[in-house]
Amino acid sequence: DDYIVFYSKIALNNSNEGVWLRDPNEDEIDYIAYSTTQEGYSYSFDGNSFLWTRYKTPGAENKFDEKKEYTNKIYLNEILPNPSGEEGEGEYIEIYNPTGENIGLANWTLRDASSTGKYVLPENTIVESKKYLVIYRKNFKFALNNSGEEKVYLIDPNGKTVSLATYSGSDEDASYNFNGKKWRWSRFLTPGEKNKFNNLPQVKIKIDKNVYKNVYADFEVKASDLDKDELKFVWDFGDNHRSYKQGTRHKYLKTGNYKASIKVSDGSEEVIGKFKVEVKKFPHQDIKIVGLSPNPSGKDSDFEWIDIKNESDGKVNLKSWSVATGWKILYNHPIYEKLIIEAGEIERLTRDMCRFTLNNKRAKIELRYPDGEVAYDLEYDKKDESVKDDEIYEEIDGKWKWTTAQNNAEPTLANAENTGDTKDTEEEIIKILDEFLGKQSLDPDKKDFKILLISFMGNIGLLDSIINNQEIVSGALAVKHDGLTYVFTRNNYLEEHYVIKFLKSLGFKINSLVNKIILIFI
Structure with missing residues (x-):
């Protein structure tokens, strides 16, 4: 056999290189490639495959060492890439021998992912049975990466x-350990000893059942750690946004399916929970405003209200909806409490649920879905006058009108259904105890109210002075309503003021005394 040797000025790379043989027409005849090299070795064909050999034979038959079988039972067991202090001294790589015999490691190689990071173990290197061999950076020389991807190889002489x-x-002072099945990080450094691991955090993920476009969704992770380690959290929502809070909120701007995750770290290891999020378009239920009170008696900011009717087929919770008010500029006010409205029902929104404000002259009002779209809007303008005390703006027979308040503590009656049956709607609206009948309601601005003590024959009684400028409770009256208005009924009573009763009783006692005196003298 003849061999042709080419000495060229072409530089061959020490890693990830390919060599082609082409004919004069540039057609490929042969090709070989290699990913890593061994210094001083040639890459030679043995008739079946290319192998590295320490024999260099240009112009002659390739020569190889007689192949020796090496164990594949030993393995990398612990790696410390990022020790505190001087990394050149503290980094180490550990090899474990689980077999029942000592194994020589002469000419075995440790290398990393770089093209130059290689360490050939010297002669007489032995890892004893069931023991660990620790090699420090001062021996293997190459540096282990603290960031980015890194690979560490244990290669036999073949x-x-x-x-x-x-x-x-890698985190500082965290070693990368093999537990017999997989690699795990640990804050316990055990060079030359059995690996030790901490307890992984226990994680439970809770997210909203329904997630909608342009609506904030709640994400929460419940996590515990038996080692009492401080836990850190990283949410990945799958849309290039993250959060580092244990409980957080996120708004998706587009509908679709997202691959999301939560990463919980205890300082040495991480637990990653993966989940999918389906983002839908928010359903726009038929909800409308049917009444409002911009100027209630007392402090407006405490007693303003808006009546809202659910005209959809199912119940609706208005939490996370909002009310926007203003005139030229509308200011949005979220509803931050639960307000559930059954289908066809009306519920009252008050300022303890939503901090809206209603102007006493004019206002534009929008009821908004959680995604920001407008569910219902209206406006009022009193021009040169103001809304009167307890005046209500309500929808009656499809038209908005100002009315005098009938009952400013209940949802707008004009929007309730009229069944035409008043028999079962009769109710005692005001219940006043008998002892209060005939008594006066004291107006704090009127100072001439006074109480008189009357003594007669050893009995002392109270007599309230009846003064013209005080209102008097003269009786209670039951009413009924026909669905739209209240109607007075006759099944009530009027009772004499207790002062009149007292005077009549006093007159009776005086008359009896006089009669007794007359009988004595007769």
Whole structure:
């Protein structure tokens, strides 16, 4: 056989290189490639495959060492890439021998992902049975990466990779350990000893059942750690947005399916929970405003209200909806409390649920869905006058009108259904105890109210002075309503003021006394 040797000025790379043989027509005849090299070795064909050999034979038959079988039972066991202090001294790589015999490691190789990071173990290197061999950076020289992807190889003298560890980034003083099945990070450094692991955080994910476009959704993770380690959280919502809070809110701007995750770290290891989020368009139920009170008696900011009717087929919770008010500029006020309205029903929105404000002259009002779209809008303008005390703006027979308040503590009656049956609607609206009948309601601005003590024959009684400028409770009256208005009924009573009763009783006692005196003298 003849061999042709080419000495060229072409530089061959020490890693990830390919060599082609082409004919004069540039057609490919042969091709070989290699990913890594061994210094001083040639890459030679043995009739079946290319192998690295320490024999260099230009112009002659390739020569190889007689192949020796090496164990594949030993493995990389612990790696410390980022020790505190001087990394050149503290980094280490540990090899474990689980077999029942000592194994010589002469000419075995440790290398990393770089093209130059290689360390050939010297002669007489032995890892004893069931023991650990720790090699420090002062011996293997190459640096282990603290960030980005890194790979560490254990290669036998035949060039076969026996063990491989791959990691991405490392925390300070956290070692990368093999537990017999997989690699895990640990804050326990155990060079030359059995690996020790901490307890992984226990994680439970809770998110909203329904997630809508342009609506904030709640994300929460419940996590515990038996080691009492401080936990850190990283949410990945799958739309290039993240959060670092244990409980957070997120708004998706587009509908679709997203692959999301939560990463919980205890300082040495991470637990990653993956989940899918389906983002839908918010359903726009038929909800409308049917009444409002801009100027209630007392402090407006405490007693203003808006009546809202659910005209959809199912119940609606208005939490996360909002009310926008103003005139030229509308200011949005979220509803931050639950307000559930059954189908066809009316509920009252008050300022303890939503901090809206209603102007006493004119206002534009929008009831908004959680996604910001307008569910219902209206406006009023009193021009040169103001809304009167307790005046209500309500929709009656499809038209908005100002009315005098009938009952400013209940949802607008004009929007309730009129069944025409008043028999079952009769109710006692005001219940006044008998002892209060005939008593006066004291107006604090009127100072001439007074109480008189009357003594007669050893009995002392109270007599309220009846003064013209005080209102008097003269009786209670039951009413009924026909669905739209209240109607007075006759099944009530009037009772004499207790002062009149007292005077009549006093007159009776005086008359009896006089009669007794007359009988004595007769």
